[in-house]
Amino acid sequence: MRRRIVVALTLGVVLLVASAPAASAHGERAQEAFLKMRTVGWVNVEFTGGEVRQGESGADEIFIGQGEEITITGITTLLSTWPGTLGGGNPNTGFISVIAPGPVVTIEEKTVNGVSAPHRITISKGGIYEFDMTIAGRTPGRWHVHPSFSVKGAGTLLGPGRWINVEPVDGYTNPLTLASGEVINLENYQLSFVWIYSLLTFFIGMGWMFYWTLRKRTVQNLAVTSQIPLNTDGMSVGLILKEDHRNMNWFLIVTLALTVGMFIYQAVAWPDKLPQQVIEFAPPAFEQAGAVPVATGISADYDPNTTTVTMEAEVTNTGNRDLVLTEFTTSTLTFDVEPATLEEAKLVVAPGTVGAGETTTLTLTLADPRWEGDKLIPTTESQLEIVGLLVFDDGTFAEVHAPLKTEF
Amino acid sequence: MASTTGSTTKDAELRELLHRNYKYIDWKWNAVFWITAAFVVGAAGDITKLLFAGDWDFWTDWKDRQWWPIITPFAIIIIGSALQYIQWLAWRFPTGMVYTAVAMWVFATFGRWVQWGAFLDYPLNFVWPMTMVSAAVVADWTLLKTKSFVLTSILGGMAFTIVWWMSNYVMIAPFLQPALWMDRVLTVADVQGIEYVRSQTPEYLRIVEHGSLRTFLGETTYVALAFGGVLSIAGYWIGQFIARALAIWPIGRFMKKW
Numbered sequence: 101m102r103r104r105i106v107v108a109l110t111l112g113v114v115l116l117v118a119s120a121p122a123a124s125a126h127g128e129r130a131q132e133a134f135l136k137m138r139t140v141g142w143v144n145v146e147f148t149g150g151e152v153r154q155g156e157s158g159a160d161e162i163f164i165g166q167g168e169e170i171t172i173t174g175i176t177t178l179l180s181t182w183p184g185t186l187g188g189g190n191p192n193t194g195f196i197s198v199i200a201p202g203p204v205v206t207i208e209e210k211t212v213n214g215v216s217a218p219h220r221i222t223i224s225k226g227g228i229y230e231f232d233m234t235i236a237g238r239t240p241g242r243w244h245v246h247p248s249f250s251v252k253g254a255g256t257l258l259g260p261g262r263w264i265n266v267e268p269v270d271g272y273t274n275p276l277t278l279a280s281g282e283v284i285n286l287e288n289y290q291l292s293f294v295w296i297y298s299l300l301t302f303f304i305g306m307g308w309m310f311y312w313t314l315r316k317r318t319v320q321n322l323a324v325t326s327q328i329p330l331n332t333d334g335m336s337v338g339l340i341l342k343e344d345h346r347n348m349n350w351f352l353i354v355t356l357a358l359t360v361g362m363f364i365y366q367a368v369a370w371p372d373k374l375p376q377q378v379i380e381f382a383p384p385a386f387e388q389a390g391a392v393p394v395a396t397g398i399s400a401d402y403d404p405n406t407t408t409v410t411m412e413a414e415v416t417n418t419g420n421r422d423l424v425l426t427e428f429t430t431s432t433l434t435f436d437v438e439p440a441t442l443e444e445a446k447l448v449v450a451p452g453t454v455g456a457g458e459t460t461t462l463t464l465t466l467a468d469p470r471w472e473g474d475k476l477i478p479t480t481e482s483q484l485e486i487v488g489l490l491v492f493d494d495g496t497f498a499e500v501h502a503p504l505k506t507e508f
Numbered sequence: 509m510a511s512t513t514g515s516t517t518k519d520a521e522l523r524e525l526l527h528r529n530y531k532y533i534d535w536k537w538n539a540v541f542w543i544t545a546a547f548v549v550g551a552a553g554d555i556t557k558l559l560f561a562g563d564w565d566f567w568t569d570w571k572d573r574q575w576w577p578i579i580t581p582f583a584i585i586i587i588g589s590a591l592q593y594i595q596w597l598a599w600r601f602p603t604g605m606v607y608t609a610v611a612m613w614v615f616a617t618f619g620r621w622v623q624w625g626a627f628l629d630y631p632l633n634f635v636w637p638m639t640m641v642s643a644a645v646v647a648d649w650t651l652l653k654t655k656s657f658v659l660t661s662i663l664g665g666m667a668f669t670i671v672w673w674m675s676n677y678v679m680i681a682p683f684l685q686p687a688l689w690m691d692r693v694l695t696v697a698d699v700q701g702i703e704y705v706r707s708q709t710p711e712y713l714r715i716v717e718h719g720s721l722r723t724f725l726g727e728t729t730y731v732a733l734a735f736g737g738v739l740s741i742a743g744y745w746i747g748q749f750i751a752r753a754l755a756i757w758p759i760g761r762f763m764k765k766w
Contacts, residue, residue: 289683
């Protein structure tokens, strides 16, 4: 009977663990729609490099080997609709990076507005940040990877993602050149040293514990200790002996010798050391290449039966050439008049062109089940609004937001 | 004279009691206690550490010279202090701190290896846990010599922090070497923190080199250690409170009642 119970429990645990699928999402669906739409916008996010071929999703996916690099480029901006409830309504610190299910890729290079930006940056509402990130494959598998913009007070906000398949490569290493010229492998650098040293301290501790627990009785001592004062070692009754004091002195000497000896060793072995660096700066301002159009949202109607948002927006072309609307982006969704990947949805717009110097009302039809799948329709929230960016053929873009109406 | 004789008689009685054989209480009871309690103590110690100093213990790029030695000794001395009181009071063993340290070592190492290494594939040289054992030996030795919790808290608490820092600085040292990377001079630990993606821990959450302890010609570490030592003393008495008021006293009441 007991054996059966043990077998059943073991089998239960094994089946539970073995049948659990690996998580490939990042919790973005748990975020409220306003948090994803009213905070940051994404423009022209592109993944470049690797081999692009049909993957498990049936769509084009990226295939790279371990250590092989690809780049993620694009523009992100802090929208004027940034909620007053997040970061006091005045976001000032951000961090542009990538989101993946753990360290399945490594970040090798990162610039924001043309400047190397490994750490946090100073940001402000309305700021535009052009990023260029080089990432390399690390953990074999199929991973969904997004660019991300973390903003203090709001958390991590995601841009459009792609599936990246990392294939194993024999002898994969992650090299880093130190200032001394030594090339190390970040995957296991000094791991043995750390474990051996840590284990040595553990052995000393176990020695200390074995000394007391194997040589002396434990529970039985209570009959004696309950009858003597707390501030005595009970030497007169034989609880702790002079011999114990002497042996514990030796334990202390060995411990201090190891600590001081290794402290001297590290000073000799690694003489050049720095405190951890904290790099924070305001990146140079980014200006859009052309005359920036102005967009005003008029209405946004959502049809839950077809999961379609129909938006009317008045666009003023402030330049001297016609503008053609090519994209509407919001959060992780991109609607394109000519979708390049299956992850992009179809944008239908009429009329599609705004003449130079003119103001035109555009009607955008944005149909995609991910409006609901990604929880981007805020019908359960306190701010019923659709927010996004209109992207034009000259690369300029304009923020648009319109009140949302839907059926209940 | 009579008092000395009385004391000697009492000592003789206690000495005899110390070596008395009990029919039902043998070494197995001791083994049961030490082994089963290790899980509770290890978990309690590790959870307390993670509550107060989790990220500093997780990542090399958080293990700085300022906040790491202030927060961590305070966090880890609490449960060790409670165990020190209980084991000294009940069995006159100066083992509470070391017992906590080795139990925590096993828990933290196993957790790091399984959760961060096997499940998430972080390189373990980025996420190794601190070791408390050397500092614990010093604290237990201090109790053994002083036989006083007040002196142990003051002398042991300060020594605990200093030895803890020295023993753990040894492990972080190779990761503080400079490297030119992304057109910046960064430490190896910084590079690890940037390269290995931490999905919901953006870099600006890192509390390192953050504060105004800038006196003494920039020798931040000494100021941090002094402050960390004082905090350890406070942490030590939190542990004593846990042991005396929450562990021993209720049991005492229960025992008297029944």
